[in-house]
Amino acid sequence: MSDGDRGAAEAVARPATRGPARATRRCLAALALLAVACGDATDRRVPPADAPELVLLVTVDTLRADRLGAYGSDAGLTPRLDALAARALVFDRAYAPASFTLPSVAGVLTGRYPEELGIRDNESGVPGGVATLAGALRDAGFRTGAVVSNYVLRAPSGTARGFDRFDDDFTERESTRGWPERTAARTTDAALAVLDALLDDDAPALLWVHYQDPHGPYTPADEARAAQLPRYADDPAVPRDLPLRDDPLGLGGIPDYQAVDGRTDAAWYLAGYDAEVAATDAAIGALLDGVAARVPADATVTLFTADHGEGLGEDDYWFAHGELLTDPLVAVPLLLAAPGVAPGRRADVASLVDVVPTLLGLAGVDAPDALTGRDLLAPGATSAPARAYLATLGGARTPRVALVEGDHKFVLTLEGSIWRGALFERRPGEPERAVPSGDLGPAMRKALRDLRQRYRGAAETRQELSPEELEALRALGYTGRGDDP
Ligand SMILES: [Zn+2]
Numbered sequence: 001m002s003d004g005d006r007g008a009a010e011a012v013a014r015p016a017t018r019g020p021a022r023a024t025r026r027c028l029a030a031l032a033l034l035a036v037a038c039g040d041a042t043d044r045r046v047p048p049a050d051a052p053e054l055v056l057l058v059t060v061d062t063l064r065a066d067r068l069g070a071y072g073s074d075a076g077l078t079p080r081l082d083a084l085a086a087r088a089l090v091f092d093r094a095y096a097p098a099s100f101t102l103p104s105v106a107g108v109l110t111g112r113y114p115e116e117l118g119i120r121d122n123e124s125g126v127p128g129g130v131a132t133l134a135g136a137l138r139d140a141g142f143r144t145g146a147v148v149s150n151y152v153l154r155a156p157s158g159t160a161r162g163f164d165r166f167d168d169d170f171t172e173r174e175s176t177r178g179w180p181e182r183t184a185a186r187t188t189d190a191a192l193a194v195l196d197a198l199l200d201d202d203a204p205a206l207l208w209v210h211y212q213d214p215h216g217p218y219t220p221a222d223e224a225r226a227a228q229l230p231r232y233a234d235d236p237a238v239p240r241d242l243p244l245r246d247d248p249l250g251l252g253g254i255p256d257y258q259a260v261d262g263r264t265d266a267a268w269y270l271a272g273y274d275a276e277v278a279a280t281d282a283a284i285g286a287l288l289d290g291v292a293a294r295v296p297a298d299a300t301v302t303l304f305t306a307d308h309g310e311g312l313g314e315d316d317y318w319f320a321h322g323e324l325l326t327d328p329l330v331a332v333p334l335l336l337a338a339p340g341v342a343p344g345r346r347a348d349v350a351s352l353v354d355v356v357p358t359l360l361g362l363a364g365v366d367a368p369d370a371l372t373g374r375d376l377l378a379p380g381a382t383s384a385p386a387r388a389y390l391a392t393l394g395g396a397r398t399p400r401v402a403l404v405e406g407d408h409k410f411v412l413t414l415e416g417s418i419w420r421g422a423l424f425e426r427r428p429g430e431p432e433r434a435v436p437s438g439d440l441g442p443a444m445r446k447a448l449r450d451l452r453q454r455y456r457g458a459a460e461t462r463q464e465l466s467p468e469e470l471e472a473l474r475a476l477g478y479t480g481r482g483d484d485p
Pocket residue numbers: 061062100101102307308
C-alpha cells in the first residue's frame with residue numbers, strides 16, 4: 001500500500017445505476033466557472049462535464065491474443081471477452097513493448113516505453129517524476145483505484161502511483177511454490193469492492209484490474225484441464241516427453257517454475273494454460289456484470305488488454321516468456337468499448353504505450369506531458385504511420401530489440417558482439433515468417449537504431465527489496481539480468 005487505502009474492506013451497497021451523476025457534475029462545472037468569473041479563486045478540481053462515469057482498464061497477465069475467439073481461436077475459451085469484443089473496437093495488431101510484466105505494464109500506465117523510464121526488469125521501479133494515467137485522471141478530479149494480483153506489480157514497484165486506493169493484497173499462495181498471488185474470482189470480488197468505494201463519491205472513477213491466472217504454473221481445477229485436454233492429447237505434433245529444465249528458461253524444455261508433479265507431456269500443460277484462460281474469462285465476465293449493475297454502459301469506457309503472451313512451443317520455447325520477441329509473446333489483445341466509439345476492427349499497428357493517450361482522450365483530459373504513445377482515436381489515426389518498438393531488456397539471456405511497422409517486424413539479436421537483423425512478415429491471423437529483406441530490411445534497421453537511441457538513457461530506479469521479495473520475484477519466471485543491449 002503506498003498512497004491510499006486498501007479498498008477491499010470498505011465495500012458499501014450501491015444503487016443499481018448512477019444516472020444523475022453526470023448532471024450533477026455539469027452543475028459543479030458551471031458553478032466552478034461562475035466562481036472563477038466572479039474572481040473567487042478555487043482549487044477544487046472539477047472533472048470535464050462530459051467525462052465518462054467510469055474508465056475501466058482490465059489487464060490479464062500472460063494472455064496470448066490468439067486464445068480469444070475474437071482473435072481467431074475456435075476453442076471457445078473466452079465467451080465473455082468475445083461478447084465484449086463484439087461491441088468494441090478490436091485492434092488486430094497490438095503489441096506489448098516487452099515480453100515480461102513490469103516493463104510492459106509500466107508502458108500501459110505511463111504511455112512511455114520502458115527504456116524511457118529506466119525500467120530494465122521486474123526489480124526496477126516506475127520512477128516518481130513520471131506522469132501516469134492514474135495521476136492525470138486524479139488531477140482532473142477522478143477517483144482512482146486498482147486491484148493487482150501479480151506480486152511483481154505490488155505497490156513498491158511504483159505502479160500504485162496516482163491511485164487513491166491500491167489493493168495488492170495477495171490472499172492466496174501459488175500451489176507449487178507457495179508464492180503470493182490472488183486468483184481470478186477473488187480478484188473480481190476485490191475489484192468490485194474497490195469500485196463501490198470509488199463510486200461512493202460523486203466523481204468519475206478510474207478502476208484498473210490486473211488478473212494473474214494464465215501465468216505459470218498452470219494449476220486450474222482438474223476438471224477444467226480435462227475439458228481442454230482432448231484438443232492436444234491426440235495431436236502428433238504435441239511432444240509427449242519434453243525435457244525438464246533446472247532453470248526458469250523455456251528454451252527447449254519445461255522451465256523449473258512450471259513443472260508440476262514431474263510431468264513432461266506438453267498436452268497436459270497446454271490444456272492447463274487454456275483452462276486458466278477460460279477461468280479468467282469467466283471472472284472477467286463477473287467483473288463486467290458487476291460494473292454494468294453499478295454504472296450505465298453508455299457512461300463506461302472499457303479497455304481490455306494483456307501485458308504479454310506466452311511461448312507454447314513455437315521456436316521450441318515452452319511455457320515461458322521474456323526471452324523472445326515473437327508474436328506468441330508480444331501480440332496482445334486490445335479491445336476498446338466506449339460511448340461514441342463504433343465497434344469494428346483496426347489493422348494498423350498499436351502499442352500498449354498508446355493506452356494512456358487514448359484513455360485520456362476519451363476522458364476529456366489533456367495529457368500532462370508529451371507522451372510517446374498516440375491517441376488511437378485521434379483524427380487520422382487509422383491512416384497515420386504507426387509502429388511499435390519492442391525490447392527484451394533485462395528479461396532475456398540473449399538481448400533482442402524489434403520494430404513493428406506495417407505488415408513487418410524487424411528483429412535485431414545480439415549474437416556475440418554483433419547485432420544480427422531479420423525481417424519477418426505477419427498478417428492478422430497468420431504466424432509471422434521470415435522474408436527476404438530487400439530494401440525494407442536496411443530501412444527498418446536504421447529506424448530501429450534511431451528509436452533505440454531516442455528511448456535509451458534514462459537512469460534506472462531500483463526497488464528496495466528484501467531477500468524474501470527478491471526470491472519471490474525471481475521465482476515468478478524471472479530469468480535474471482541479461483547483457484545490456
Ligand atoms: Zn506478466
